[in-house]
Amino acid sequence: MKAEAEAMRGDTGAPQDTTTSVLEPLRSGPGAYLPGRRRAVVAVAVVALLAAAPLVLSPYPVSAMTRMLAFAVLVIGVDLLTGVTGLPSLGQAAYFGVGAYTAVLVGVHITPDAMVQALAGLVMGLVAAAVTGWVAVRARGIVFLMLTLAIGESVHQVADTWSAVGGSNGLAGMPPISLFGGPSLLAAGFVYWWVLAVAALVFAAVALVVSSPYGRTLRGIRDNEARMRALGYRPALARYGVFCLAGAVAGVGGALWAQQARFVSPGDMGFEVAALALLSVVIGGAGSLWGPCLGAALVLFVRDSLSASIGGHGPLVLGAVFIAVVFLMPRGLAGLTGTRARLRNLTSARRRKENAS
Amino acid sequence: MATHLVSVLNGLAMGSLLFAIALGLSLVFGMMDVLNLAHGAVYLVGAYVAVALVSDGAGVAAFVLAVLAAAAAGAVLGALLAALTRATTHHLDQALLTLGVALVVAEALSLAFGNDVHSIAAPEPVGGGVTVLGETYPVYRLLVIGFGVVLAVAVYVLVERSPLGSVIRATVADRAMVAALGINTGRVLVGVFAAGAALAAVGGVLAGPILGAQPGLDEKVLLLALVVVVIGGLGSVRGALLGAVLIGQVQALGTALLPEYASFLVFGAMALVLLLRPAGLLPARTGVHA
Amino acid sequence: MTEPLVTPLLELRGLTRSYGSLTAVDDVDLAIARGERHALIGPNGAGKSTLFATVAGTLRASGGHVLLSGQDVTSLPEADRARRGMVRTYQHSSLFLDCSVLDNVALAVQRVHRVAHRFDRAARRFRHTEAEARRHLDSAGLSGRARDKVAALSHGERRQLEVAMVLATEPALVMFDEPTAGMSAAETERFVALMERLPEQLTVLIVEHDLDVVFRLADRVTVLHLGKVLASGPPEAIRADEAVQRAYLGSARAEDLFADSGGPR
Numbered sequence: 001m002k003a004e005a006e007a008m009r010g011d012t013g014a015p016q017d018t019t020t021s022v023l024e025p026l027r028s029g030p031g032a033y034l035p036g037r038r039r040a041v042v043a044v045a046v047v048a049l050l051a052a053a054p055l056v057l058s059p060y061p062v063s064a065m066t067r068m069l070a071f072a073v074l075v076i077g078v079d080l081l082t083g084v085t086g087l088p089s090l091g092q093a094a095y096f097g098v099g100a101y102t103a104v105l106v107g108v109h110i111t112p113d114a115m116v117q118a119l120a121g122l123v124m125g126l127v128a129a130a131v132t133g134w135v136a137v138r139a140r141g142i143v144f145l146m147l148t149l150a151i152g153e154s155v156h157q158v159a160d161t162w163s164a165v166g167g168s169n170g171l172a173g174m175p176p177i178s179l180f181g182g183p184s185l186l187a188a189g190f191v192y193w194w195v196l197a198v199a200a201l202v203f204a205a206v207a208l209v210v211s212s213p214y215g216r217t218l219r220g221i222r223d224n225e226a227r228m229r230a231l232g233y234r235p236a237l238a239r240y241g242v243f244c245l246a247g248a249v250a251g252v253g254g255a256l257w258a259q260q261a262r263f264v265s266p267g268d269m270g271f272e273v274a275a276l277a278l279l280s281v282v283i284g285g286a287g288s289l290w291g292p293c294l295g296a297a298l299v300l301f302v303r304d305s306l307s308a309s310i311g312g313h314g315p316l317v318l319g320a321v322f323i324a325v326v327f328l329m330p331r332g333l334a335g336l337t338g339t340r341a342r343l344r345n346l347t348s349a350r351r352r353k354e355n356a357s
Numbered sequence: 358m359a360t361h362l363v364s365v366l367n368g369l370a371m372g373s374l375l376f377a378i379a380l381g382l383s384l385v386f387g388m389m390d391v392l393n394l395a396h397g398a399v400y401l402v403g404a405y406v407a408v409a410l411v412s413d414g415a416g417v418a419a420f421v422l423a424v425l426a427a428a429a430a431g432a433v434l435g436a437l438l439a440a441l442t443r444a445t446t447h448h449l450d451q452a453l454l455t456l457g458v459a460l461v462v463a464e465a466l467s468l469a470f471g472n473d474v475h476s477i478a479a480p481e482p483v484g485g486g487v488t489v490l491g492e493t494y495p496v497y498r499l500l501v502i503g504f505g506v507v508l509a510v511a512v513y514v515l516v517e518r519s520p521l522g523s524v525i526r527a528t529v530a531d532r533a534m535v536a537a538l539g540i541n542t543g544r545v546l547v548g549v550f551a552a553g554a555a556l557a558a559v560g561g562v563l564a565g566p567i568l569g570a571q572p573g574l575d576e577k578v579l580l581l582a583l584v585v586v587v588i589g590g591l592g593s594v595r596g597a598l599l600g601a602v603l604i605g606q607v608q609a610l611g612t613a614l615l616p617e618y619a620s621f622l623v624f625g626a627m628a629l630v631l632l633l634r635p636a637g638l639l640p641a642r643t644g645v646h647a
Numbered sequence: 648m649t650e651p652l653v654t655p656l657l658e659l660r661g662l663t664r665s666y667g668s669l670t671a672v673d674d675v676d677l678a679i680a681r682g683e684r685h686a687l688i689g690p691n692g693a694g695k696s697t698l699f700a701t702v703a704g705t706l707r708a709s710g711g712h713v714l715l716s717g718q719d720v721t722s723l724p725e726a727d728r729a730r731r732g733m734v735r736t737y738q739h740s741s742l743f744l745d746c747s748v749l750d751n752v753a754l755a756v757q758r759v760h761r762v763a764h765r766f767d768r769a770a771r772r773f774r775h776t777e778a779e780a781r782r783h784l785d786s787a788g789l790s791g792r793a794r795d796k797v798a799a800l801s802h803g804e805r806r807q808l809e810v811a812m813v814l815a816t817e818p819a820l821v822m823f824d825e826p827t828a829g830m831s832a833a834e835t836e837r838f839v840a841l842m843e844r845l846p847e848q849l850t851v852l853i854v855e856h857d858l859d860v861v862f863r864l865a866d867r868v869t870v871l872h873l874g875k876v877l878a879s880g881p882p883e884a885i886r887a888d889e890a891v892q893r894a895y896l897g898s899a900r901a902e903d904l905f906a907d908s909g910g911p912r
Contacts, residue, residue: 088449090394135631142392142448143591146583149394150627153580157620213757213773214766216746220754223743230703230741231755231816232729238764271576275394275456282453316464322457323441326450 047200054189062188064305065297066260069192069199072296073253074273075280076206076289077246082278083286084210085242086222090274091136091148094155095125095247097269099254101165104264107174112184114177114194118255125251126244128155133243137236140225152274160266170265177259195256202252207289209245218242272315276303279318283325363492364613365606370498370567372605373505377560378578379585379597380512381435381553387529387592387641389546391442394455397579398462399434399554403427403561404570405466408475411565420480420562427558434462435554439547459575467572477565497566504563508556509598516594525549529592529641557582581608584623588630590637599638654717656681656850657702657733657820661711664694664701671697673874674711679867681819684851686861689871690894695854696738698871699824702852703735704728715820732819738828740805742797742812749793751808753780755815780815787811787841803834810841821845823853827860839863862886870894 054062074096081087099121106117132155136147160168176184177191185191209215220228221235228235258264267273276299284295299318307314382396410423438458442451478484479497486493516522527535528542535542561570568574585604589596607626611619630638655678664672671694679685689695700706702713704725712721720728743751753770756779757763771777784790787807792800800808806826813821826842827835835857842864845851855861861868862882869879872894878885885891 088452132628135628138631138635142386142390142452145449145452146386146392147587147631150580150583150587151624153576153583154620154624154627157577157580158624161617161620163617208769209766211769211771212766213753213762213770213776214764216750216754216757216770217763219746219750220743223745224741226705227737227741227743228754229724229726230705230729230735230737231812232726232734232758233763234726241764270573271579272460275460278453278456313464313468315460316468319457319460319462319464322453322460326445326453326457 043204047196050196051193054192059188062192063260064300066188066192066195067257067304068297068300069195070253070256070260071277071280071300072293073199073202073256074250075277075284075292075296076202077249077253078277079281079284079286079289079292080206080209080218080242080249081246082281083288083292084215084222085218085239087137087140087239087243088142088145088278089136089148089246090145090271090278091132091150091152091155092246092250092277093269093271093274094132094152095129095250096254096257096273096277097155097159097264097266098128099125099251100258100264100268101159101171101254102251103255103258104171104174104262105165107177107258107262108171112175112178113181114179114185114259117177117259118198118252121251121255121258122248123251125254126248128251129247130244133240133247137239137243149271149274152269153271156266156269156271159269166265168266170263170267172263174258174262174264176262191260195260198252198256202249203289203293206249210289214238214241275322276300276318279322279325283321360492360613362490363494364609366489366494366498366502367612368606368609369505369602370501370605371608372602373501373508374560374564374567375581375585375605376505376598376601377508377563378557379582379589379601380594381549381556382582383586383589383592383597384525384529384549384594385553386586388525388532388542388549389442389528390448391550392448392452392455393438393442393550393554394452394579395434395438395459395462396455396554396557396582397575397577398459398466399431399557400561400564400578401466401570401575402430402434402462403558404477404565404568404574405470405475405561406430406558407477407562407565408470408570411477411480411562413478414481415478417480417482423562424559427562428555431555431558432551434458434558435551436547438554439550443543443546463572463575470570472572474569474571476569479566501563501567512594521545526641581623584627586637587627588637590640593637593639593641596637596639596641653680655679655714656683656716657852658714658717659702659711660714662698662701662708662713663710664697664706665709670709671874672701675871675874675876677869677876677879679820679850679852681850682848684864684866685853686865686868687852687854687871688856688858688861688868689877692873693871694874695871696824697874699735699822699852699854703733703822705735729816729818732817733822734813734816734818734820735822736809736813736824736826738824740802740809742805742808744796744798746797747793748789748795748797748800748808749777749780749784751797752783752812752815753777755812756780756783759815759817783811783815786814786844803830803837806830806834806838807841814845818849820850820852823851823855825854825856827855827857835860 053065074092078089078092081089081092102121102124103117106120110116132151136144136151139147159165165171176186177194178184179194185194217233217238220233221238225235257268280295280299281292283298284291284293286292302317302321303314306317378396378400382393385391385393406427407423410426411419438455441454441458445451445454479495483496483500485496487496487499516525524535524540524542524545528545532542581604585597585600588603589598589600603626604623607622608619611622615622657679659675659677662672662675663670675698687695687698697706701708704720704723708721712719714720715728715731715733720731743754753776757773757776760776760779762773762776765773781790781793784793787810789804789808789811792804797805797808827838830838839860853864865882867880868882868885870877870885870891877894878888878891
């Protein structure tokens with residue numbers, strides 16, 4: 001415990017100012033938000049538009065959109081860590097997988113009730129993050145990235161070898177979901193509406209967290225952790241809290257994913273899923289919530305829909321996108337809007353240089 | 358007793374390979390804070406080079422050719438990665454770049470070789486077994502252990518005893534200070550990046566007769582290498598060696614006793630080390646590096 | 648030296664900090680009364696910044712004690728010292744660059760108000776906290792820039808913001824680390840005016856190179872030389888002190904030593 005405290009303070013006898021400069025300015029999108037009322041109107045309009053999709057589209061694209069929404073929930077959790085708190089994570093796919101496995105196990109053995117499954121996914125995602133997260137939150141920046149990757153991959157390998165959860169075959173045979181004891185929801189449109197409702201709820205909840213005093217605390221940790229300590233904060237606790245929160249969000253996303261697919265396999269929680277979630281955040285602009293959601297839709301579209309028309313080699317395209325994004329879009333989609341964002345982009349690029357020197 | 362011996366030997370062979378693979382990852386991380394997420398993909402390139410060049414019943418010549426070809430391919434990829442990551446100073450950007458390269462390389466490999474599991478035969482003269490304390494043990498794996506020992510000694514001499522090594526160690530310890538002394542670390546950094554990648558690719562060839570080649574193997578190997586680096590301490594050669602030997606043993610023991618739970622054991626070992634020594638067992642720098 | 652009758656707000660007893668074989672702060676005794684404006688000066692490498700960081704808890708003491716209102720805080724981490732009312736500024740402004748100006752001050756206020764980890768409502772709905780943060784911005788003359796990002800502020804404005812942020816923690820002791828370093832004459836003038844308006848009961852420890860600023864603001868001055876206290880007393884006494892003059896003149900001209908910026912860090 002004492003050693004931990006020492007490690008957190010970074011007290012190694014080195015001049016203290018280095019701790020400040022070591023903190024990386026992570027890419028972040030516009031932190032400013034539209035005024036409350038206008039934002040609410042826009043949000044309602046977007047949800048209404050999305051809700052109308054099954055009325056005009058055939059089941060196949062509706063299923064694809066359902067997957068995008070479930071994936072967007074995972075991405076929101078990654079953004080909470082990466083964009084808001086400045087902790088770039090490659091391990092969130094593990095908690096996404098935990099949520100997915102939980103939902104399938106609950107569906108197969110206990111109840112087809114979608115609500116119960118989603119809640120179980122949330123709780124198990126939270127628990128899994130709480131159990132494994134303390135290892136990761138002691139690190140920052142690129143070490144955090146490495147530790148979350150190691151943890152996430154470990155969980156993935158466990159799922160891949162453990163026969164109790166089907167090993168590399170995964171778990172099939174999940175019955176269709178139902179709501180409030182009603183009949184099974186077989187039509188793609190109904191599943192879509194349920195997933196949309198939950199995704200919107202998660203979006204709203206995370207938006208609330210971001211705008212709350214706790215969200216401000218997280219942004220403070222992202223910008224200048226040494227300063228937070230000097231103001232009397234204990235950042236380790238806040239970091240652990242947001243890690244657990246992001247795990248819960250990922251768990252819900254996983255449950256939704258499994259409810260649509262009615263099947264789960266280790267592939268749903270692998271390196272590629274974690275990488276694509278991070279890519280979505282980066283494409284969308286870390287820190288903004290809507291940008292990464294768009295990024296999620298785009299990434300899944302390339303991987304699943306576009307992939308088929310280019311010989312199944314979506315990852316090739318996505319890999320190239322990764323490289324291109326770093327060079328061409330330093331602030332993601334959200335950074336493309338407005339001159340203010342571009343101005344900020346300039347100042348932060350300058351600051352990056354200062355920090356690097 | 359004899360079965361334990363087999364497990365220990367398997368662990369040593371695995372440890373030798375892990376040391377070869379993890380060394381580059383650790384040094385690149387230690388020297389420039391670049392997390393090379395394409396390291397597993399580089400390994401896989403080596404494995405597929407072996408698939409292409411080493412046919413069943415091939416002799417030592419083909420195998421040596423594969424090792425050389427893989428080293429060259431790895432070095433080229435490493436230099437490319439070094440050039441890419443030096444284009445930006447932002448560490449998350451650098452990691453994302455390597456991630457992109459990893460996806461592209463892995464996809465290109467499955468494009469070229471398909472998604473089947475390929476096995477690679479050990480070169481003919483050492484393809485047999487030898488009796489060790491009443492148990493038959495593959496000669497090839499003993500050679501891999503020997504390779505690990507030679508590599509460890511060579512790296513020790515290079516890094517701990519040579520002028521080049523002192524630049525490497527000083528860069529790991531305090532990059533700003535080395536730069537302030539007017540030493541141009543650029544070429545050393547690219548060299549270490551390329552050499553580390555070459556070693557990982559060679560590891561892919563050498564591991565071929567043991568692990569084969571298949572899509573997804575890059576992930577598994579990257580994970581093991583990461584765990585080795587975390588356990589040993591970032592940027593530390595001795596740490597990488599200790600971590601590799603430890604994880605090799607844990608893996609072999611786990612596979613022998615509880616095959617289903619081997620991955621639990623690896624994670625458990627990492628968690629235990631992080632709990633007791635957050636900076637790893639033999640850190641190159643004091644304190645937890647942020 | 649006069650022994651204070653009441654418990655000093657900050658007391659250092661034999662405080663020592665070494666880096667390996669180098670002792671940067673060597674057995675320093677110091678007492679600062681409540682409400683006192685105390686300046687710490689000394690030639691380059693005297694150990695000012697190290698002493699400062701050791702008092703603040705940024706660095707750990709190798710020996711000796713730091714007492715705040717008579718309570719030993721030597722083993723407490725920086726955050727806990729801040730919670731007890733000791734807050735520091737940094738040589739180079741240390742702010743939250745990607746956050747708004749208001750957020751910077753609000754971060755200090757919400758910690759004091761114990762709402763820093765609440766996420767059940769939007770921050771602007773914690774009206775008491777928001778109002779308090781705006782009040783601090785007002786008194787620092789920054790209310791017009793509440794919504795701007797810190798990255799858009801000038802150097803002088805950042806210093807003002809830092810003072811507002813520090814005061815928002817409701818501190819008993821504020822420690823300024825070379826606050827006027829890199830400021831223009833006009834900015835320095837404005838900063839001194841801001842310092843002179845600080846609440847009377849606030850105790851201030853200031854490390855400063857600009858001797859004009861020191862002699863205008865300080866009630867007492869401590870001179871550090873080679874990690875040890877060379878002299879401590881009212882400004883006039885320090886000016887006249889022969890040992891101080893020798894220490895400064897022994898190696899070079901006084902102006903050079905005082906004018907140079909940058910300590911042992």
